[in-house]
Amino acid sequence: xxxxxxxxxxxxxxxxxxxxxxxxxxxxxxxxxxxxxxxxxxxxxxxxxxxxxxxxxxxxxxxxxxxxxxxxxxxxxxxxxxxxxxxxxxxxxxxxxxxxxxxxxxxxxxxxxxxxxxxxxxxxxxxxxxxxxxxxxxxxxxxxxxxxxxxxxxxxxxxxxxxxxxxxxxxxxxxxxxxxxxxxxxxxxxxxxxxxxxxxxxxxxxxxxxxxxxxxxxxxxxxxxxxxxxxxxxxxxxxxxxxxxxxxxxxxxxxxxxxxx
Amino acid sequence: xxxxxxxxxxxxxxxxxxxxxxxxxxxxxxxxxxxxxxxxxxxxxxxxxxxxxxxxxxxxxxxxxxxxxxxxxxxxxxxxxxxxxxxxxxxxxxxxxxxxxxxxxxxxxxxxxxxxxxxxxxxxxxxxxxxxxxxxxxxxxxxxxxxxxxxxxxxxxxxxxxxxxxxxxxxxxxxxxxxxxxxxxxxxxxxxxxxxxxxxxxxxxxxxxxxxxxxxxxxxxxxxxxxxxxxxxxxxxxxxxxxxxxxxxxxxxxxxxxxxxxxxxxxxxxxxxxxxxxxxxxxxxxxxxxxxxxxxxxxxxxxxx
Numbered sequence: 398x399x400x401x402x403x404x405x406x407x408x409x410x411x412x413x414x415x416x417x418x419x420x421x422x423x424x425x426x427x428x429x430x431x432x433x434x435x436x437x438x439x440x441x442x443x444x445x446x447x448x449x450x451x452x453x454x455x456x457x458x459x460x461x462x463x464x465x466x467x468x469x470x471x472x473x474x475x476x477x478x479x480x481x482x483x484x485x486x487x488x489x490x491x492x493x494x495x496x497x498x499x500x501x502x503x504x505x506x507x508x509x510x511x512x513x514x515x516x517x518x519x520x521x522x523x524x525x526x527x528x529x530x531x532x533x534x535x536x537x538x539x540x541x542x543x544x545x546x547x548x549x550x551x552x553x554x555x556x557x558x559x560x561x562x563x564x565x566x567x568x569x570x571x572x573x574x575x576x577x578x579x580x581x582x583x584x585x586x587x588x589x590x591x592x593x594x595x596x597x598x599x600x601x602x603x604x605x606x607x608x609x610x611x612x613x614x615x616x617x618x619x620x621x622x623x624x625x626x627x628x629x630x631x632x633x634x635x636x637x638x639x640x641x642x643x644x645x646x647x648x649x650x651x652x653x654x655x656x657x658x
Numbered sequence: 659x660x661x662x663x664x665x666x667x668x669x670x671x672x673x674x675x676x677x678x679x680x681x682x683x684x685x686x687x688x689x690x691x692x693x694x695x696x697x698x699x700x701x702x703x704x705x706x707x708x709x710x711x712x713x714x715x716x717x718x719x720x721x722x723x724x725x726x727x728x729x730x731x732x733x734x735x736x737x738x739x740x741x742x743x744x745x746x747x748x749x750x751x752x753x754x755x756x757x758x759x760x761x762x763x764x765x766x767x768x769x770x771x772x773x774x775x776x777x778x779x780x781x782x783x784x785x786x787x788x789x790x791x792x793x794x795x796x797x798x799x800x801x802x803x804x805x806x807x808x809x810x811x812x813x814x815x816x817x818x819x820x821x822x823x824x825x826x827x828x829x830x831x832x833x834x835x836x837x838x839x840x841x842x843x844x845x846x847x848x849x850x851x852x853x854x855x856x857x858x859x860x861x862x863x864x865x866x867x868x869x870x871x872x873x874x875x876x877x878x879x880x881x882x883x884x885x886x887x888x889x890x891x892x893x894x895x896x897x898x899x900x901x902x903x904x905x906x907x908x909x910x911x912x913x914x915x916x917x918x919x920x921x922x923x924x925x926x927x928x929x930x931x932x933x934x935x936x937x938x939x940x941x942x943x944x945x946x947x948x949x950x951x952x953x954x955x956x957x958x959x960x961x962x963x
Binding site: 448450474475476477478480481482484486488489490491492493497501502504505506507509512513514515554557558561 | 860862863865866867868869870871872873875876877878879880881884885
C-alpha cells in the first residue's frame with residue numbers, strides 16, 4: 398500500500414475556484430518526488446494539505462494508512478510527527494542555538510510540560526547530535542542560528558525534520574534562497590536521506606533542471622491541476638510548456654538545452 | 659565579438675547626439691554661465707497643507723497677544739512673584755535639610771516606595787504575560803486579540819491616579835487601593851508592550867513548529883518567549899521606573915505611605931521648603947540609580963541573549 402495517497406483533493410480559498418482542483422496521486426516509501434509549476438499554481442497549498450497546515454475543502458488524504466481529514470487535535474499532532482517539513486526561509490528560532498532548534502523536532506512526541514520546560518532525554522540528545530554530525534554542522538552546534546549562513550540554516554532545518562523520525566519530509570522550495578553551491582549540498586543531502594533512510598521526500602521546486610537531475614518522479618502542477626505525473630525522462634519540452642504556459646517556453650527550452658549540452 | 663561591436667555602435671550614436679546638441683546651444687558651458695533670467699514661479703507652492711499651517715500660526719499669535727493684554731494680575735506684583743519663586747527654589751535646592759526624620763527613616767520610606775513600585779510591576783508583569791500572549795495576533799484568534807486589545811486600551815486611557823481613587827471606594831484610601839490601581843494600569847500597559855514584542859516573531863516560525871506536532875504552550879515557551887525575552891525585560895524595567903514615579907505620587911495623593919507621603923507632609927502641611935528639597939534630591943538620586951542599573955542590565959542581556 399502506498400505511503401501517501403491523495404484522492405480528489407480540492408481546495409478553495411474564500412469560495413474562489415480553485416487553489417487545488419481534483420488532485421489525485423499516490424507516493425511510495427522512499428520515493429523522491431518533485432512538484433514543479435509556476436508561482437501561484439498551488440504547489441505550497443498541495444504540500445500544506447498533506448500535513449493539514451491547510452485544510453482541504455474536499456477529498457481524502459491518507460498518510461501511512463491513516464485518513465488525516467477527520468483526526469482529532471491530539472491524533473493530528475501524532476500524525477504530524479511522522480511528517481517533517483522544511484521551508485524556503487528555514488523558519489528557525491534565530492535566537493536559539495543549533496542544537497536547541499534541532500531538538501524542537503522532538504516537541505511533538507513530548508508531554509506539554511516536558512516540552513515547555515525543554516527537558517529532552519539522553520537518547521533524544523544523542524540522536525540529535527548524530528544527525529547534526531551527519532549533516533556536517535558539529536562545529537556550529539552551540540552557535541546561535543542567526544550567525545549561520547543560508548546553507549547551514551537549511552541544514553539545521555533538515556536536521557530538525559530528521560530528528561522527528563519522519564516517514565515523509567515535505568520541502569517547500571528548499572533551495573529558492575540559496576546559491577548554487579549550497580543548493581547542491583542541500584539537494585544531495587535530501588537525495589541521500591531518501592535513498593539510504595528510505596524516507597519519502599516531496600519537494601516543491603522552481604528549477605526544472607534540478608528536478609530532472611534529482612527526482613525519481615516529477616509532478617507538474619498548473620492552476621491547481623496535475624498536468625504531468627511521471628519519470629523525469631518522460632518530461633518533454635511540450636509538457637514543460639503545458640506546465641508553465643506558452644510564454645515561458647523559450648526560456649525553459651533554452652535552459653534545458655544548455656543543461657543537456 | 660558581438661558585444662564589442664555593439665558598444666562601438668552605441669558610443670558612435672551618443673557622440674552624434676552630443677554634437678547635434680552643441681550645434682543648437684553652442685556649448686554646455688555657455689548655457690551654464692548664462693546670465694539671462696529665467697521666469698520661474700515660487701519654489702514653495704501654496705497648497706492646502708501650507709494654508710492650514712499658516713492659519714494655525716496666525717491664530718495662535720493672535721490668541722497669545724490677546725491673552726497677555728487681558729491677563730488679570732489681581733494686585734500681584736509680577737516681578738516680585740518671580741523673585742519670590744526664585745528665592746523659594748534657592749532655599750529648596752541649596753539648603754536641603756531634614757529635621758522631622760533621620761536619614762535612616764528617609765531611606766526606610768524610600769524602600770517602602772520602591773516596594774510599592776516592585777510589587778505593582780510584578781503583579782502587572784505576570785498577568786500581562788498571559789494577556790499579552792492572548793493579545794498577540796500570531797498566537798491567538800483575531801476576535802480574542804481585538805477584544806483584549808480594546809479592553810486594555812480603555813484601561814490605559816484612564817490615568818493611574820484615577821484608577822487608584824476608583825479602587826479607594828472599595829478598599830479605602832491607602833496602600834491597598836494604590837497597589838490595585840497601579841497594578842491595573844501596569845497590566846494594560848505591559849499587555850500592549852508584550853503583545854507587540856511577541857508579534858515580532860514571524861508567523862512562519864510558529865507554522866514550522868506546528869507542522870512538527872508541537873502544541874501551543876510548547877511553541878510559546880520554546881520559540882515565542884526566547885525570541886522576545888530582551889524586549890520583555892526592557893519593557894518591564896521601563897514600567898518599573900514609571901511605577902516608581904507613580905508610587906511617589908500615590909504616597910502623596912492617595913496616602914499610600916513611603917517617601918511620597920513625607921513629601922506631601924513637608925510641602926502641604928509644614929510648608930518646610932528645606933525638607934522638600936531634601937526629599938527631592940533623594941528621589942532624583944534613586945531615579946538615577948535605577949536608570950543606571952537598568953541600562954547596565956539591558957546592555958548585558960543584549961550581549962548574552
